[in-house]
Amino acid sequence: MIAAVLFDLDGTLLDHERAAAEAITRSFPDADPAWLAARWRELSEEAIDRYLAGELSLAAQRRARIVALAGELGLGDWDEARADAWFSGFLVSYETAWRPFPEVRRVLEVLAGRGLRLGVITNGDLGQQRTKIERMGLAGLLPHVVASSETGTGKPAAGIFRDACAGLGVGPAAAAYVGDRLITDAQGAAAAGLTGVWLDRSGDPPPTGLEVARITSLDALPGLLDAVSPPGGRWAAP
Template identity: 35%
Template sequence: MAEAVPPPLLIDLDNTLIDRDAAFRDALTAFLGTWQLPVPDVEWLMTVDASGYTPRQDVARAMAGRYGGRVPESAVEALLDQGAADRVVLPPETRAALERAAAGRPCVIVTNGRTAQQEAKIRRSGLDGVVHGWVVSEAVGHKKPAPEIFRAAAATVGAPLRGAWVVGDSPQADIAGAHRLGLRSVWVSGGRPWTGMPFAPTRIAHDAATAITRILDVP
């Protein structure tokens, strides 16, 4: 009889495993320099982008309104298509913690976004060599916090969803998704306080490495 697959670790990508905002900030700074635009505009652009939660077309529209004919539409499209995927980095401590976790349970990335962009980040950062699989919202037709995307993630590795842990930085997407399914969760806070939600994560950790380590410490 085949050994049962243990419950998985379902972990977010952007601003959890990788610092998506830092990578995008670098890309924006380079973009502004290339087109001789005000470098302080990077703060405005980061606000408009809202950590990737603003729809791509809305960001493009805001940039067109601000920069008019100074920047070709194709240059804006290229920036948003790439999404700084070529600049993301997996911190060594996060990789080490994830490798420890992956030695004992399936680890699956669960991320909202466009498939090509998110898979480019996964491969560029080397995460494809650590995790057992991933699901991207565009590919499965469901976005976090919808239960379907978490079920698809568990199915990817043939693991039961019951008993799984969810790790992520978004209260609305990651922790709410775990709450809907009755799963345990760790919120990656980055130093933010947990407020304004009718539910709470099982644990709170400053970063992904600490979050993963706290899960490993659970009997």
């Protein structure tokens, strides 16, 4: 029986992509917005991967993103002070745009009403991620937050999933984990012994041979948990 449900944060509960796109296009209004949002997303993912691998500090990965983008926009070679000052302003715009996906609160309330223990596992800085949850008004529903900045390891490593389960007082087999990335979230959780659930909002057909649960909206999660597959079983594509 599932006793606890843990969630990824950015892209699963928080509409991070929309918030980041709003903030970056506001920062450079003369650039093509579609190209700008896509390129910022690419640079962000590259820099954050290096941060999680221990190659860059939190501040350094932020600088790497804007220094690269400024160069591509023909704005010259920015030094650390200029990059840091710009990023401070960007964060204000980004934070202003933080919003949960529309169904998030009602789904969390349904799960909490069933007596399930709820929490978050996130690759990122604990302070910023807690602030996101608080600003979205979800702190009361998601009291338990585990972040890679505190554990020293990030998803998809098994340790961060197991640490989160231990913090909730449940074994991995009694926990489900929901995230928008197939490998990092759903498959990583499944490898750690949890029920991995892939939240795929893309609208694309599911890949063949999928061995984790797939939903296209969090609204489907309560029903999915009612029909959780037996250990070792495969999930049928919806």
